Amino acid sequence: MVSISAESFQFCHCEVVQLKDGTRIDITAVYASNSPADRLVLWENLESLKQSSDSVNWIVGRDFNEVWFANEKIGGCRPKMKQLQRFNNALQACALQDIKSTGHYLSWSNRQDKRISCRLDQILGNHNGILSYPESYIHYLPEGISDHSPLLVHQSPVVAFDPKPFKFFHMWTLHPGFLDLVSQSWNVPIVGSPLFILAQKLKRLKMTLKNWNAQCFSPVHRRIQETRLRLETTQSLLQRDPNNLHLIQQERMDRILYEETLTQEESFIRQKSRQMWLQLGDRNSKFFYASISGRKASNTLRKVTCSDGSTLFESADVEHETIQYHSALLNKEN
Numbered sequence: 001m002v003s004i005s006a007e008s009f010q011f012c013h014c015e016v017v018q019l020k021d022g023t024r025i026d027i028t029a030v031y032a033s034n035s036p037a038d039r040l041v042l043w044e045n046l047e048s049l050k051q052s053s054d055s056v057n058w059i060v061g062r063d064f065n066e067v068w069f070a071n072e073k074i075g076g077c078r079p080k081m082k083q084l085q086r087f088n089n090a091l092q093a094c095a096l097q098d099i100k101s102t103g104h105y106l107s108w109s110n111r112q113d114k115r116i117s118c119r120l121d122q123i124l125g126n127h128n129g130i131l132s133y134p135e136s137y138i139h140y141l142p143e144g145i146s147d148h149s150p151l152l153v154h155q156s157p158v159v160a161f162d163p164k165p166f167k168f169f170h171m172w173t174l175h176p177g178f179l180d181l182v183s184q185s186w187n188v189p190i191v192g193s194p195l196f197i198l199a200q201k202l203k204r205l206k207m208t209l210k211n212w213n214a215q216c217f218s219p220v221h222r223r224i225q226e227t228r229l230r231l232e233t234t235q236s237l238l239q240r241d242p243n244n245l246h247l248i249q250q251e252r253m254d255r256i257l258y259e260e261t262l263t264q265e266e267s268f269i270r271q272k273s274r275q276m277w278l279q280l281g282d283r284n285s286k287f288f289y290a291s292i293s294g295r296k297a298s299n300t301l302r303k304v305t306c307s308d309g310s311t312l313f314e315s316a317d318v319e320h321e322t323i324q325y326h327s328a329l330l331n332k333e334n
Contacts, residue, residue: 003017014029026057049094057126057129060096062123072119073116097124098122181212228258230258234254304322
Protein backbone atom coordinates (compact mmCIF):
# COMPACT_ATOMS: atom_id res chain seq x y z
CA MET A 1 0.00 0.00 0.00
CA VAL A 2 1.44 3.36 -1.07
CA SER A 3 0.40 6.75 0.28
CA ILE A 4 1.88 10.18 -0.48
CA SER A 5 2.48 12.06 2.77
CA ALA A 6 4.38 15.11 1.48
CA GLU A 7 5.34 16.62 -1.87
CA SER A 8 6.61 19.72 -3.64
CA PHE A 9 7.90 20.52 -7.12
CA GLN A 10 11.28 19.05 -6.04
CA PHE A 11 10.30 15.85 -4.20
CA CYS A 12 7.56 13.35 -3.50
CA HIS A 13 7.59 11.50 -0.17
CA CYS A 14 5.72 8.19 -0.02
CA GLU A 15 5.02 5.75 2.78
CA VAL A 16 5.04 2.17 1.48
CA VAL A 17 3.55 -0.51 3.73
CA GLN A 18 4.04 -4.14 2.75
CA LEU A 19 0.74 -5.98 3.09
CA LYS A 20 2.48 -9.26 3.89
CA ASP A 21 4.08 -8.23 7.19
CA GLY A 22 3.23 -4.55 7.69
CA THR A 23 6.81 -3.39 7.20
CA ARG A 24 6.98 0.31 6.36
CA ILE A 25 9.50 1.82 3.94
CA ASP A 26 9.62 5.57 3.33
CA ILE A 27 10.72 6.52 -0.19
CA THR A 28 11.53 10.09 -1.18
CA ALA A 29 11.82 10.66 -4.93
CA VAL A 30 13.95 13.76 -5.59
CA TYR A 31 14.16 15.93 -8.71
CA ALA A 32 16.10 18.96 -7.49
CA SER A 33 15.83 22.39 -9.10
CA ASN A 34 18.65 24.00 -11.06
CA SER A 35 18.40 26.96 -8.69
CA PRO A 36 20.73 26.84 -5.65
CA ALA A 37 18.16 28.83 -3.66
CA ASP A 38 15.45 26.26 -4.42
CA ARG A 39 17.79 23.44 -3.45
CA LEU A 40 18.32 25.07 -0.04
CA VAL A 41 14.59 24.72 0.51
CA LEU A 42 14.80 21.09 -0.58
CA TRP A 43 17.57 20.36 1.95
CA GLU A 44 15.38 21.88 4.67
CA ASN A 45 12.45 19.75 3.55
CA LEU A 46 14.56 16.59 3.75
CA GLU A 47 15.65 17.49 7.28
CA SER A 48 11.98 17.91 8.23
CA LEU A 49 11.12 14.52 6.71
CA LYS A 50 13.79 12.88 8.85
CA GLN A 51 11.66 13.43 11.94
CA SER A 52 8.98 11.03 10.68
CA SER A 53 11.27 8.63 8.79
CA ASP A 54 14.14 8.21 11.25
CA SER A 55 12.63 5.14 12.93
CA VAL A 56 11.80 3.29 9.67
CA ASN A 57 13.62 2.28 6.50
CA TRP A 58 14.13 5.48 4.50
CA ILE A 59 15.40 5.53 0.91
CA VAL A 60 16.08 8.86 -0.84
CA GLY A 61 17.01 9.48 -4.50
CA ARG A 62 17.69 10.32 -7.24
CA ASP A 63 18.51 13.60 -9.08
CA PHE A 64 19.93 15.96 -6.44
CA ASN A 65 21.37 18.30 -9.08
CA GLU A 66 24.38 18.58 -6.79
CA VAL A 67 27.59 16.60 -6.40
CA TRP A 68 28.74 15.27 -3.06
CA PHE A 69 32.43 15.96 -3.66
CA ALA A 70 34.34 18.19 -6.08
CA ASN A 71 35.90 15.21 -7.90
CA GLU A 72 32.41 14.04 -8.93
CA LYS A 73 32.36 16.67 -11.67
CA ILE A 74 34.54 16.73 -14.80
CA GLY A 75 34.61 19.76 -17.09
CA GLY A 76 32.95 23.15 -16.78
CA CYS A 77 33.24 25.37 -13.71
CA ARG A 78 34.42 23.89 -10.47
CA PRO A 79 31.66 23.20 -7.92
CA LYS A 80 31.20 25.97 -5.37
CA MET A 81 32.45 24.89 -1.97
CA LYS A 82 29.60 26.62 -0.12
CA GLN A 83 27.02 24.63 -2.11
CA LEU A 84 28.93 21.39 -1.51
CA GLN A 85 29.07 22.12 2.19
CA ARG A 86 25.34 22.85 2.41
CA PHE A 87 24.50 19.62 0.58
CA ASN A 88 26.82 17.56 2.77
CA ASN A 89 25.49 19.19 5.93
CA ALA A 90 21.93 18.36 4.91
CA LEU A 91 22.78 14.70 4.23
CA GLN A 92 24.61 14.48 7.54
CA ALA A 93 21.67 16.04 9.39
CA CYS A 94 19.38 13.47 7.75
CA ALA A 95 21.82 10.62 8.61
CA LEU A 96 21.77 9.49 4.97
CA GLN A 97 24.55 7.35 3.54
CA ASP A 98 25.52 6.40 0.02
CA ILE A 99 24.52 2.88 -0.99
CA LYS A 100 27.12 0.72 -2.71
CA SER A 101 27.00 1.15 -6.49
CA THR A 102 28.43 -0.39 -9.64
CA GLY A 103 28.43 0.62 -13.29
CA HIS A 104 28.86 4.14 -14.67
CA TYR A 105 30.31 6.47 -12.07
CA LEU A 106 29.27 9.75 -13.74
CA SER A 107 25.50 9.68 -14.12
CA TRP A 108 24.88 12.85 -16.17
CA SER A 109 26.47 14.69 -19.08
CA ASN A 110 25.57 17.73 -21.17
CA ARG A 111 26.13 15.63 -24.34
CA GLN A 112 28.09 18.47 -25.96
CA ASP A 113 31.51 18.57 -27.62
CA LYS A 114 32.81 20.43 -24.57
CA ARG A 115 31.70 17.64 -22.31
CA ILE A 116 30.61 18.23 -18.71
CA SER A 117 29.95 15.08 -16.69
CA CYS A 118 28.75 14.81 -13.10
CA ARG A 119 27.50 12.33 -10.55
CA LEU A 120 24.15 14.01 -9.92
CA ASP A 121 22.05 10.90 -9.40
CA GLN A 122 22.33 8.91 -6.21
CA ILE A 123 20.24 6.69 -3.99
CA LEU A 124 20.85 7.07 -0.27
CA GLY A 125 19.59 5.25 2.79
CA ASN A 126 19.33 5.93 6.49
CA HIS A 127 20.75 3.64 9.18
CA ASN A 128 17.64 1.46 9.32
CA GLY A 129 17.47 1.09 5.56
CA ILE A 130 21.10 0.03 5.23
CA LEU A 131 20.85 -2.39 8.16
CA SER A 132 17.61 -3.92 6.83
CA TYR A 133 18.98 -4.44 3.29
CA PRO A 134 22.72 -4.95 3.80
CA GLU A 135 23.29 -6.72 0.47
CA SER A 136 21.53 -4.10 -1.66
CA TYR A 137 23.43 -2.14 -4.28
CA ILE A 138 22.71 0.29 -7.10
CA HIS A 139 23.77 -0.35 -10.69
CA TYR A 140 24.23 2.66 -13.00
CA LEU A 141 23.21 1.68 -16.52
CA PRO A 142 24.39 3.38 -19.76
CA GLU A 143 22.44 6.60 -20.34
CA GLY A 144 21.22 5.61 -23.82
CA ILE A 145 19.25 8.47 -25.42
CA SER A 146 18.83 10.30 -22.09
CA ASP A 147 21.31 12.63 -20.42
CA HIS A 148 20.90 10.70 -17.14
CA SER A 149 21.90 7.11 -16.39
CA PRO A 150 19.04 4.84 -15.30
CA LEU A 151 19.55 3.46 -11.78
CA LEU A 152 18.69 -0.16 -11.08
CA VAL A 153 18.29 -1.29 -7.45
CA HIS A 154 19.44 -4.85 -6.68
CA GLN A 155 18.52 -6.75 -3.54
CA SER A 156 21.02 -9.60 -3.49
CA PRO A 157 20.68 -12.62 -1.21
CA VAL A 158 22.91 -12.67 1.85
CA VAL A 159 26.27 -14.18 0.93
CA ALA A 160 27.70 -16.81 3.27
CA PHE A 161 31.30 -15.94 4.04
CA ASP A 162 34.04 -18.44 4.82
CA PRO A 163 35.69 -18.37 8.26
CA LYS A 164 37.64 -15.15 8.60
CA PRO A 165 41.26 -14.86 9.74
CA PHE A 166 42.06 -14.10 13.35
CA LYS A 167 41.54 -10.47 14.40
CA PHE A 168 42.58 -8.78 17.62
CA PHE A 169 39.74 -6.73 19.16
CA HIS A 170 40.49 -3.68 21.26
CA MET A 171 37.55 -4.44 23.55
CA TRP A 172 39.53 -7.37 24.99
CA THR A 173 41.95 -4.95 26.62
CA LEU A 174 39.07 -3.45 28.62
CA HIS A 175 38.56 -6.73 30.47
CA PRO A 176 40.37 -6.84 33.85
CA GLY A 177 41.58 -10.40 33.27
CA PHE A 178 43.07 -9.79 29.81
CA LEU A 179 46.73 -9.26 30.79
CA ASP A 180 46.73 -12.25 33.15
CA LEU A 181 45.30 -14.47 30.41
CA VAL A 182 47.98 -13.38 27.92
CA SER A 183 50.73 -13.79 30.52
CA GLN A 184 49.63 -17.31 31.49
CA SER A 185 49.55 -18.44 27.85
CA TRP A 186 52.82 -16.79 26.91
CA ASN A 187 54.85 -18.04 29.90
CA VAL A 188 54.25 -21.74 29.24
CA PRO A 189 57.69 -22.92 27.99
CA ILE A 190 58.27 -24.28 24.48
CA VAL A 191 61.50 -25.95 23.33
CA GLY A 192 63.04 -25.10 19.97
CA SER A 193 64.69 -22.33 17.97
CA PRO A 194 63.76 -18.71 18.81
CA LEU A 195 61.63 -18.32 15.65
CA PHE A 196 59.89 -21.64 16.29
CA ILE A 197 59.17 -20.66 19.89
CA LEU A 198 57.75 -17.29 18.79
CA ALA A 199 55.53 -18.86 16.12
CA GLN A 200 54.20 -21.54 18.47
CA LYS A 201 53.49 -19.06 21.27
CA LEU A 202 51.59 -16.78 18.92
CA LYS A 203 49.61 -19.73 17.58
CA ARG A 204 48.74 -20.91 21.08
CA LEU A 205 47.84 -17.40 22.21
CA LYS A 206 45.55 -16.99 19.21
CA MET A 207 43.56 -20.09 20.15
CA THR A 208 43.47 -19.00 23.81
CA LEU A 209 42.07 -15.59 22.87
CA LYS A 210 39.51 -17.07 20.45
CA ASN A 211 38.17 -19.47 23.09
CA TRP A 212 38.16 -16.71 25.72
CA ASN A 213 36.32 -14.38 23.35
CA ALA A 214 33.64 -17.02 22.73
CA GLN A 215 33.14 -17.47 26.48
CA CYS A 216 33.25 -13.84 27.63
CA PHE A 217 32.21 -11.66 24.69
CA SER A 218 30.26 -13.55 22.02
CA PRO A 219 27.76 -12.55 20.98
CA VAL A 220 28.07 -9.01 22.31
CA HIS A 221 24.47 -7.97 21.62
CA ARG A 222 23.13 -10.96 23.58
CA ARG A 223 25.27 -10.06 26.59
CA ILE A 224 23.89 -6.51 26.41
CA GLN A 225 20.33 -7.84 26.53
CA GLU A 226 21.18 -10.11 29.47
CA THR A 227 22.95 -7.42 31.51
CA ARG A 228 20.21 -4.86 30.80
CA LEU A 229 17.49 -7.32 31.83
CA ARG A 230 19.40 -8.10 35.03
CA LEU A 231 19.74 -4.39 35.82
CA GLU A 232 16.05 -3.70 35.10
CA THR A 233 14.99 -6.62 37.30
CA THR A 234 17.07 -5.36 40.22
CA GLN A 235 15.78 -1.82 39.76
CA SER A 236 12.18 -3.11 39.78
CA LEU A 237 12.83 -4.90 43.05
CA LEU A 238 14.32 -1.71 44.46
CA GLN A 239 11.10 0.13 43.67
CA ARG A 240 9.30 -2.19 46.10
CA ASP A 241 12.01 -2.11 48.77
CA PRO A 242 14.06 1.13 48.34
CA ASN A 243 16.04 0.71 51.59
CA ASN A 244 17.22 -2.83 50.94
CA LEU A 245 21.03 -2.57 51.23
CA HIS A 246 21.64 -5.82 49.36
CA LEU A 247 19.54 -4.64 46.40
CA ILE A 248 21.28 -1.24 46.43
CA GLN A 249 24.69 -2.91 46.15
CA GLN A 250 23.39 -5.37 43.55
CA GLU A 251 21.94 -2.51 41.46
CA ARG A 252 25.32 -0.73 41.56
CA MET A 253 27.15 -3.87 40.38
CA ASP A 254 24.59 -4.58 37.65
CA ARG A 255 24.82 -1.00 36.38
CA ILE A 256 28.64 -1.17 36.21
CA LEU A 257 28.47 -4.49 34.32
CA TYR A 258 25.89 -3.11 31.87
CA GLU A 259 28.00 0.01 31.21
CA GLU A 260 31.10 -2.14 30.67
CA THR A 261 29.20 -4.31 28.17
CA LEU A 262 27.99 -1.23 26.28
CA THR A 263 31.55 0.09 26.09
CA GLN A 264 32.79 -3.28 24.82
CA GLU A 265 30.11 -3.31 22.13
CA GLU A 266 30.95 0.21 21.00
CA SER A 267 34.66 -0.59 20.84
CA PHE A 268 33.92 -3.76 18.86
CA ILE A 269 31.63 -2.21 16.24
CA ARG A 270 33.77 0.94 16.04
CA GLN A 271 36.78 -1.19 15.11
CA LYS A 272 34.79 -3.23 12.58
CA SER A 273 33.26 -0.16 10.95
CA ARG A 274 36.62 1.71 10.84
CA GLN A 275 34.82 4.97 11.53
CA MET A 276 37.66 6.17 13.74
CA TRP A 277 36.88 9.86 13.97
CA LEU A 278 34.13 9.39 16.58
CA GLN A 279 35.18 9.01 20.19
CA LEU A 280 34.11 6.14 22.39
CA GLY A 281 31.30 7.04 24.75
CA ASP A 282 29.01 8.55 22.13
CA ARG A 283 26.93 5.35 21.89
CA ASN A 284 26.65 5.63 18.10
CA SER A 285 25.80 1.93 17.80
CA LYS A 286 23.24 2.29 14.99
CA PHE A 287 25.64 4.46 12.97
CA PHE A 288 28.50 1.99 13.46
CA TYR A 289 26.40 -1.03 12.47
CA ALA A 290 25.26 0.78 9.33
CA SER A 291 28.90 1.56 8.53
CA ILE A 292 29.78 -2.12 8.93
CA SER A 293 27.02 -3.07 6.49
CA GLY A 294 28.27 -0.41 4.08
CA ARG A 295 31.83 -1.74 4.24
CA LYS A 296 30.63 -5.31 3.77
CA ALA A 297 28.63 -4.27 0.70
CA SER A 298 31.60 -2.33 -0.72
CA ASN A 299 33.95 -5.27 -0.20
CA THR A 300 31.64 -7.83 -1.81
CA LEU A 301 32.32 -8.95 -5.39
CA ARG A 302 28.99 -8.91 -7.20
CA LYS A 303 30.25 -10.12 -10.57
CA VAL A 304 33.43 -10.71 -12.56
CA THR A 305 34.14 -10.43 -16.27
CA CYS A 306 36.21 -13.30 -17.65
CA SER A 307 38.97 -13.03 -20.23
CA ASP A 308 36.56 -14.30 -22.92
CA GLY A 309 34.16 -11.42 -22.20
CA SER A 310 31.53 -13.46 -20.36
CA THR A 311 30.20 -12.24 -17.01
CA LEU A 312 29.67 -14.41 -13.93
CA PHE A 313 27.15 -13.51 -11.22
CA GLU A 314 26.80 -16.60 -9.01
CA SER A 315 28.94 -16.39 -5.87
CA ALA A 316 30.46 -19.87 -6.39
CA ASP A 317 31.40 -19.03 -10.00
CA VAL A 318 32.84 -15.66 -8.94
CA GLU A 319 34.94 -17.35 -6.25
CA HIS A 320 36.23 -20.03 -8.65
CA GLU A 321 37.11 -17.53 -11.39
CA THR A 322 38.88 -15.20 -8.93
CA ILE A 323 41.04 -18.05 -7.61
CA GLN A 324 41.81 -19.26 -11.13
CA TYR A 325 42.76 -15.79 -12.33
CA HIS A 326 45.12 -14.98 -9.47
CA SER A 327 46.65 -18.47 -9.50
CA ALA A 328 47.47 -18.07 -13.20
CA LEU A 329 48.78 -14.57 -12.54
CA LEU A 330 51.10 -15.69 -9.75
CA ASN A 331 52.34 -18.69 -11.75
CA LYS A 332 53.38 -16.55 -14.74
CA GLU A 333 57.07 -16.27 -15.40
CA ASN A 334 58.60 -12.79 -15.06
